Amino acid sequence: MKRPGWTGEPLVHFLIAGAVIFAFFAWRGEEVDPASRTISVDREQQAQIALGFERMMQRPPTDAELDSQIERYVRDEVLYREALRLGLDRDDAVVRRRLAQKMDMLASAQAETEQPSAKVLLAWYDAHPERFADETRYTFDQLWFDSEVAARSAMGKVRSAKDWRRLGQAISLPPSLTGEARDEVLARFGEQFLTAIDLLEPGEQWQGPVRSGFGWHLVHLRAREPGKPRPFAEIANTVENDWRTATIAARREEGYRLLREAYKVEIDK
């Protein structure tokens, strides 16, 4: 069966589900309306109370305990409705924050547990190529010196040297890396070096000196290859993690925006 494209839109799901919930609340309206003077504790409500007791006390309530819990529930409900009538919820920072949190949670709950279809993930993968590309890879030789002067003086000799490796000072850094990922170069040579060699053009020449946290380097940057996209099949998991994180944040924002649009906010300067 083929369905129209709009049926796959999360926002549509969101709106439909919202309408369903609204209808549900409307149907049960009497019970949630604090203006009503009727409190009915039906079987379902009693089961809820018993369950809450069990969660807290880690055993089911006895009949007497349930009765007293129901009595407390009624008492609290009476006071709660009167409090709402008096508007006591309005200036309460705790109530305010708690309700705001609940709204946030509701907006993102679906994305937290939903299993997106392969189609959704593929679309996400196609829309954000930069997030799923492999890292840039570097191929270079390097010589290290503890001073700029030493590095400059070696620069004059490096082209004609039989064994360039002998020109540098001793340090526990690899003289050559081949096709190494950006994060590996970062781990071994640090940010300063990486930033510096990103400014060099790859080629057959020795370049530098460039600065690192260790001192000075001459660099023969043989190649710098931008990361290729990785096949979806290999990284579906990473795509899903990314989709989920971004979708949770987006749904929260989306939910907020829908509400925010109905408000005019005035902030005194």
Place this chain on the structure above:
Amino acid sequence: MRNGLVYAAGLMAGAALLAGCDMAANIPEAARGTGEGAIELAEFPDRPYWGDTHLHTDNSIDAFGFGVRLGPEEALRFASGEEVTSTTGVKGRLARPLDFLVIADHSDAMGATRRLYDAPRLLIRDATLRRWHDMMHESPQQSQRAVAELITAAANGTLPKGLTEDPEAQAEATRDIWTAQLETLDRYNRPGKFTALAGFEWTLMPDGNNLHRVVMFRDGSDKTGKVAPFQSIDTRVEQLWDYMDAYARKTGGQVLAIPHNSNVSNGLMFELTMPDGGPMTAEYARRRARAEPVVEITQIKGDSETHPFLSPNDEFASFGVAGWELGNLPLTQRATPAMAGGSYVREALKRGLSIEQRLGVNPYSFGVVGSTDSHTALATADEDNFFGKHTGNEPANRNRALDPQNLGTDIGRFGWNYLAGGYAAAWARGNTRAEIFDAFRRREVYATTGPRMVVRLFGGFDFTEADWAGDWVRAGYRRGVPMGGALKDKGKVPTFLISALKDPDGANLDRVQMVKGWVDASGELHERVYDVVWSDMDRRRSSGGKVPAVGDTVDRKTATYTNSIGAAELRSVWRDPSYRHGQRAFYYLRVLEIPTPRWPLYDAVRFGIKLPADAMADAVAQERAYSSPIWLKPKKRK
């Protein structure tokens, strides 16, 4: 307007109805297990992999109460280099990602503060719990006060019954959290790139004396899902080891435990006796050595290497001691000098030698790592990115350096006593669960107080300066043992290949020291710190056994330093000048950076606060690395 709100609530609630799924579907097979065979491995461990083995998220009973609202997923994203917004709204990203992470939430009452927070108030019958519930809702400050009370109650064994009454119900809740967490770990585990390890913290604390262990698993959810985190309440450490043995038997998997914060154990972490005071048995010593191959030597709650009282001739012994030395974790019991021996790592290594001489087994033959013990779900360890011990002292709290710590008696410990945290370095052949875990198992790991220095140590009998000219790492592995290994005494002087490379984005190195501990023929214990190699050796001549201080470039007004002193790399081949045939000994390296600002000084400059004199005196320090030891063992007598 009211109707509009109901409609919007319905709209948002609609999202919640459409749940239900199997999130594990996309996880590649290799990411679910140990990663063996998943990537190509180097011939020898070729670089240290950096990680944190001790991170708390909102599943920890105290972390949630302290205010954190970030969970395992955010913790993994942050550690692997992604941007995450902290609970207090500050965006952060690690400049250099970590290579591995162990999420170590408290196994006791996992998720309980969240349940208490979410519980309907009228059902909370216990007066204390109801008060904590109210405090948690009242304000972040009150919430932190509630958790401080809770930790003290846990330390004193006076937790309200509602929290601990029904172990079965709690176990079920814990299992739910554990199952979800294991799947999250598998989702973020990427062999060759980022390793997500399962773990928990076992929080044994008799009378407030800290005997905590982080338990760390080698395996994926196929095995770790068959057990649940082990509770500490009313247990002994032997029961933890039973649990670990049972796990290995049941699943064929592997697990180890990492003791931490011996500095607030009031002498109980490394006792000479059994925990009940009786003489230590060989069986106990053997089990301990097998279950606990690595100890966390440094973290936010102070440094446990040694104390000036134990090492009066060690001029660098006081790092991260201030405040923590006063007593046990909640400061319900003050420390006495007699307790110091059981509270610090160097002394424990010495005690191990003496117990081994007596029993034939060394219970304290462990390697060392650093970690954070952060309760913010953010594994930060650098001085200039300190995100706080918990959410109450994230950088949003400008006064955090001066605030009294809010545990227990409140007396004598302040915000500035916190260290920025440490990291664990593991010498492994690749970045997988199996490789990282196995590095811990063979103790080829080391600790730093945050900076990422590259520290190599090989012990053997025939290393010479000529080895530097060739492939000395290969020589180290072929003709000797790496850190964490043991040498058999053959009547020859042990020699060591020592190399320390500075953190490329950090401070230069001041010096490398060899710390030797040994037991003499009469059974007496000794220690000595040798300066092995240091910067500008021709100008900084050692006199009277002391190397002159490296200097101090820190500008207290701007919290800056320059690398105009110190060295990028220090190397040496070192022969033990005090070797005696037949002597049991251990050797570990301590690598010191030049002085740099600690986080309170960065805070003082950033927020324009004035530090009191004692905080100011501690505002500049020499960050350091500690290697795992190499042991020298006499040949077995018949």
